[in-house]
Structure formats: C-alpha cells, structure tokens
Amino acid sequence: MFRIPCPYCGPRDATEFRHQGESRNRPDPRTVTRGQWRAYLYEKDNVAGWTRENWYHGVGCRRFISVERNTVTNETRPAAAAAGAVDPVLPGAEAGAPDADSTRR
C-alpha cells in the first residue's frame, strides 16, 4: 500500500483515498461529439510511468487532490511540484494534465 502526499494532511496511506482517475478536462457538453465524450469517459491513457491523477481523501480532509504517480513503481509526488501547476488542489488545471490536448478540442 503506497502513500499519497495530501497537501492538507501530509503523506497518508492510499487506502484513505479514492482513486478518481486520470486528471482530464471535461469537454464542453454543448459542442462535444459522441466520440469525444466517450473518449473522455472511457479511453484512459494508462501510461506506464509518471501520470497525473485525481484522488479523493475521503477518510481525511475530504478534498479532491491531484497527484503524480509512477504507475510502474507507485512512487507519488505532489502534482504541483513537477508540473508547476498554479494550484495542486484542483485537478484538470491546464498545466501538466497529460491528456489536456486530446480533450480540449
């Protein structure tokens, strides 16, 4: 069981969190096509390596946070540290979301 660096609570066991999937931006529902929407819902990048994902600290501060995790080694680090994101707390922030380009269109 790996640990996740919670910006509010510090490093905590992953079992305190719920995985919310890869950080990605919700397409505009007014213009989205079926293909784009379903890619947003179901097509994960599933990178073997560093990926940015969202977690919900349900057994702690109950905040949604973004974390970078190496899916091969389960190393984790705060999302902001690596990505230079403005706010480590808000997932879907433009910078650092690995799939931002594919879903923004």
Next chain:
Amino acid sequence: MTARVRAARSSRRPAETPFRLPPQPGEVIDRSRLVPFDWDGRRYVGFAGDTITSALAAAGVRTFSRSFKYSRPRGILTASALDPGCTVQVGDEPNVRASARRLAAGMSVVPQNVWPTLRYDLRSVNKVVAPFLTAGFYYKTFMSPRPLWPAYERVLSRFASGGWTSPDAIPSYYDQRFTHPDVLVAGGGPAGMAAAVEAARAGARVLLVEEEHELGGSLRWGGAQELEALGRLRADVAQAGIEVLVDSVVAGRYDDNWISIAQRGLPDVTERLIKARAGILVVAPGLIERPYVFAGNDLPGVMLSTAVRRLIDLYAVAPGSRAVVLSANAEGDAAAADLDRVGVEVVRVLDARRGEDVRRALGRGTLSAVEVADGSRIDCDLLVTATGWTAPTSLLNMAGNQPVWDPLAARFRPGEGLPDTVLATGGIVGDGSVDELVAHGTATGALAAARAGFGSAAVVAPLSPHPHPALFRATTHGFVDFPEDVSSKDVMAAAAEGYDSSELVKRYTTATMGPTQGKLETVNTVAVLAEATGRSIEELGTTVWRPPYAPISLGALAGRVSPPARYSPMQPWHETHSAVPLVAGEWIRPDSYGDPAAEVRAVRSAVGIIDVTPLGKLALHGPDVPNLLAAAYVNKWAKLDVGSVRYGVMCAEDGVILDDGVTGRLGAARYLMSTTSSGAATVWQHLESLLQTEHPDWRVHITPMTTAYASINIAGPRSRELLTRLTDVDLSADAFPYMRVRTGRIADVADCVLWRIGFTGELSYEIHVPASYGLHVWEALLERGRDLGVRPFGVEAQRILRLEKGHLIVAQDTDGLTKAYDAGLGDLVKLDKDDFVGKPELLWQHEDGAQQSLVGLVPVDPSIVPAEGCQIVDGATGILGRITSSRRSPTLDRSICLAYVLKQYAEPDTVVTVRLPDGRRIPATVTPPTHFDPEGARLRG
C-alpha cells in the same frame, strides 16, 4: 487409526531417548522441564525448548511424513522452519512445521499426508506408477475427458498434502496490530542484531524481527568465540531499547515499506498479523543451505550440515550413529567436527573442494549406506551435505531488486538498484568473519538511522561473497523439490519438451511451488535447467519471489472481525420488539417485526411507522445551492419555493442513474437533501466533487446530517390524524399539501423537519427529528396512535408497499447500465437545461430512443412469485428482459413484479414468458409499473 487406538497407545510408557546427548554449551533446551506429548499415538517426553522434531529425533524417530506424489518416507533435512518433510498435524491445527514449532505439554501430534498410516502407506503403489507421474502429469493425465474432472478431484484431494480442520474445533483468536518503526530489521543474526543496535543508538525506533525462537542466527551453533559474540550482541540488543519479535517473520514488503509480519507465540493469540509502515527496512535474513541433488537424496538420514549443527548444538541430539560427510565449505567441516566431538562415528569426509562426491544414498525406508563417486560403498545412517548456500532475496525482490548470479560464489546475490528505503546486510550480501559481519551490520544500521533522520550518514564498506565451488547435482538424478516430489529428471524432461525458461519449468513441473516456495529448490532447479539447455544460470535467472515469504494462517490475514455497524437511536425499541435485523451496508435495521404482510395491511388500512434513519441527509447552505442542484440532478430546481420539496434523479456522466431522493427548501438559502440509504456517501462525494473541481466559484456548504436526525415515515390513511396529535404544525390538506416541507415541534421536540411525500403510495409524512429525541418521538407515535391501530413496519413491508405503487429503488430496479430513459424517468430529464452531469449521454439516449423499458409484470398464475433476477425469454435462447423486483402483494392478493423488457414488448397486456430458476416457463402480462392506486388519490388526499 482411530482416536481410541491412539489413546490406548498413549497410555503406555514414554519412549526412551537414546539419541539425547549430554549438555551442550549453546543448547536451548531446559532439562529441568519435561514436556510430555503424543506422536502418532505414542507417548514421548521432550524438554522445554525442544521442537517437535528435535524431541522425536532424540527418541530415534527418523520418518515424519510421506511425500506427496510418490509416498516416499521423509525425515529431517534442514531441522528448521523450511524442513520439507516435517509438516504435521497438531491437535486441530494442520500444516504445522514440526522443526520450528516448540513442544507444548500434552500436544497431540500426528503425521499428515499418510493414508492409512505412516508405516504402511497404501499410496506407495505410486512408486510402481512413478513413470506416469512425470513432469506436467497434472496437465497430461487429468486434463481430459472433462466430465471426469469431479472424479479426478476426489482422487487428487486424497493425495494432496495437508492436514484437516475439524468443524468442532474451538475457534482460535487472531489479532492485528499496526506499528510505525523508523527502522525495521528483518533477521536477527549477527549482522541484523548489530544493525538494530546501531540504529537504536542513533535514536531511531527499531523493530527487530526474527523467524526463529531466539536471536543469534548461525552464532547459536558456533564455537566458544561465536557464543561469546552472541552473548555480547544479545546484551547490546537488550540495552538499546529495541522491540524484538521472535518466532515472527517478515512475510512481505509492499510499496513505501508497508510490511507484513506474522507473529506467533503470544499468549491466547494463535497468530497476529502486524502491519508496519517502516521508515527504513534492513533485510538481514542470512543464508539458507542448499540441498544437493543425487539419487536417494530424500532418504531419512540425509541431512544438511546446518541441520546437524542445529540438532547437536541447539537441542543436544545426535543425528545418527555412523556418518559420511560431503563438505565443500567450512560449515561442512565444522559439522564433521561437531559429530566427532559428540561421539558420532564419522566414517568418511568427502571433500567436494577436491572433487570428491557421492553417487547415491541407499536404504529401504531410511539411509543404510552411501555409494561414493569412486564406486566404494560405506554403511552409515547419516549422510551430511554442505554443498552451498542460497541467499533468500525475497524481500529485496519485493522491493523491485533483481538478484544476480555470482558464478564465483555459486549463489544469487542482491543486484543493483534498491529503493533508498531498503538496505541489506549480512550473509545475503556477502561472507565474512563474525567481526566482519557485525561491522557491516553496524555500518548498515547507522546508514538506516541516518536515512530515517537520526544521526549522520555512515559509509558501509562492501562485503563480498567468498568463492565457493558450484555444486548442484552429482552424476545421478535426485529430487530438486522435496515437497512437490520433482526430480532433476523431471526438470530435464520439461526442458526437452520445450519448457526451457525458469518460469515455465516452475509452472510445468511445479518445482519451487510447494510450501517452501523455492527457498531450498529454486537454485537447483535453475541449475539443472541450465545443464539441460546448455545455458548459464546467469542467462536463465531466477523466478520472481512474491509475498508471503513464509506461510501465514488465513486466520491472521482475516484478523479480528470487528466491522463497523450503525444503528438508529430507536434500536433499543426494535430489539425489545422482535425486530428481524437486516444488514444493509453498515446499517443494521429492522427488516420486519415478524409479519410483513400484516404490516403492509396496517399501512394500507390505518397507519404504520417505519424507522428510516439510514436515509442519507445532507444540509445544503448558500446562494448557489440551486446551481448545484441543477448540475447534479437531471431535472430543474430554479423555481423551488421555500416550503416545497421535489423528487430528483442524479445520473453519472455516462447517463447511468446514480441516486434519487427528494430535496426540500427550508429557507432562502437552506436546503435539505435526502439520498438513498446506500447512496449517502456516494452522493456527498459526488456533490463535493462538483463543488471542488468543476465549480469552485459556487458558494455552497454541505453538512452531512444523516445521523444527526432520526427519521420516521408515518404512512397510511390515518397518518394525518396521528401526527396532528403530536405537532403544532398545521397538517390540513390546504395548509400542508403533497410535496411540501414544514418545520416545527413534534412531541415537544423543537427543530423537526416534516415533509409530505409518499414512497408507500399512502398519505404520509416523513419526519426528521434531532437524533437524541428519536426514540422519544418513536415511542410517542406508538403510544398516541394506539387507538388508531398504529403499527411499526420494517424494510420488507416498505419494499412491498412501494412495489405495489411501482416506485423504483435505485440499484434494485436499476443497475450499472440503466440510464434515465430506460427506467421510465425520461419526463424528469430536462434537456433544455444548459448543462448537468450526464447531459450529453442522456441527450443521445433521447435521440436514439431507449432500448428497454421498466414495466409492471403480473404472472398469469397469481400464486407464482418469480424470483428476482428471472429472465424474460423468447424461445430457447432469446432474452427479452429480466425481473428486478417481485413480491406477493397482500393488498392485491397476487404476485406483482417490476421488470425490464425490450421496448417492443413494453405495451400493457403483452404476454411474455418468464423462465423460473427451476427451468419452468410461465406466462406473465405486462402492466404499467404502478400496480395499486395509479391515480395517486390516496397519496394526495
């Protein structure tokens, strides 16, 4: 053998112990404490500190089990926890490792995997059929024909090694513990003890875990110098304030040094699973002596040099009377010296370093002679081998490290690349004198402490393995895996059949897959494979070691069972009024009070009350609540007046129904949302997700109120009459119409919320009262409504009532694929809203049309209640739908259902076929979902 026969034999005089030696300097037995026990129906006496096998070896017992496939007699090989032939049954406990389990007075030990007895084993017939039990025999013999598998299974289970558990066994107590040491040292030999001491001296909290019963490792069976070092290290450990666990094993290392430890030997606890989050893990398991492969290498009487030294030096037991020793190293020489010292005749020492070798061990049942490579034959009852070492790299492997083959030392050792949080010391790293091992341990301990934040970093001088001859197999074939009965011939056969990688050979032959999980077997298996394929051991590599390192009981993994349970404040009343409990997630609530049908009739004819405290309740505050509601629900919320409630459905982004419930507006910016009982946590998280991630600008605060309120639904034609007696709120139809919310006093309790809604289809009020007054209000309702015929009802009655009314239950009448239009909730979906969760999918479902519809269904034969989940079928194979809810309706006096059917079958009066679980097919008629009072006159009255 029957228990009675065993008992009769037990009463006889205990067996003599002719192999017990005079006191030895390092012995761990307490000769002043005799421990009587039974073995296979006979009485024996050992000393406190003896293991089961050491006490029996003292009495001359040599055979402890029969092997798994060929039923060959097996005895002591390692005299340690790894002893492959010494797994026994102790009382009700199966699979006890007899060479590691200490004696306890009155223990009843019997051999397992012998049928019918240890001495006369019917399965020895397998020796005759051995040619058919070759590599991959499972796959070849038992694969086909498939219909025979049940018969094969019965035969195989008879052969499977393992003991038994009695259904009458007294349940054992298991426990769990969590701990957070700065430094965790796995292995209490010289290097491990030194590392622990140094880390503790630097100020780290240290946990030292040793698999055996006492600290010391190989020092325990050394000479005077080793015993003196042992005493010094033990004293240091005791003074350093280290927590020491013995008879405990580090079973696994997971991400971020999450470490599992199986601890035994606690009073009143069979086994305890410790979950440790360690800052730094120091791996110091030492080395495991490797068996040698030659014909007869499994005969009782063939032993490793470490087994000999353990028996003599720890337990003062002579392992035999006439010994031949095959030695390739100093430890083998020391074993020969030990034997000589205690008076065992050492007939010959074969020096493997000079090319001397054994060819085969001979004997019927036990060893009687050895045939040497030069052709000579020596009578003996003990053959000792010291042909090399295996580094147990499991824990390092689990930390991502790949062991590398060191051809000079003829063993695997840790490779490059360990996480910073994992260190290794001692024999697993390299060889050295006691002082060198202690120095390496000390430096490693200092480094561990420094990395954990204590003291300054230390330099660890390298420790290298000493050269050792590469010895795996003599010129004959023998066993590479004892518990699995896999021989070197099997490995070669597997290679010839094309299974030519370590991992393939492992799975095909099952070599290394037995209880010792390759600790004795892997290197020999790979070496024989290398020989067979003409490749090197480096090239083939070892198999991957996975947790657990040592066996853990299932009881320890399950731990102490203490699931959280939630009860409403009315639980004391339920308990004293014969409520039948229903486990609903974490909640325990009344399913009924004994007669659900009567409860239904009471609600339809008079009034009933149900405890609905588990309903999820969220207080929403803030000016942007309407925005949140509009985003979360599929329907509209902008025009909800103060004092109104509205039913809403939430879908996920894939359009699938997530939850439903009503939300009421209590004040300008005050709302109370209710969710399903099981959906409370999910909905809360869902709303927080919207607020935190999509709309951080919205000003809404969510407060969970589920357990702050006790909730009661008062339902039935006389519910208004009952509640009027208890509240100051005007309940008249004009003042408080359907789908309205009011606040006020109930039974003198202030700050209650009342909403007029109706899941049951009757005139009803759902009241939420401060939780501490829940029981008071509940009792007041029953007391004041006695003359009205008030009756409590449970979840079962409520399910019948709502089914009569055709109200769906999310997750009962919907599943992970049900979108809003499937469930007949399309009218609620407001596609003209700008956006809401799931809108794109619902828009497309609306455009395409739903494929299925939720309908009512009544079997033509009203007495048949089809089980929930029954398929609606067409001909032999076509599936047209399924039943999601079914009950007998006391009101309509017939069976009623809710079901999904394909759209073209959804018209009322369509007759469809339902397939029952017993295969019968019955006709049923499609109806609207509402079976009772479709106009809703009762509800709105």
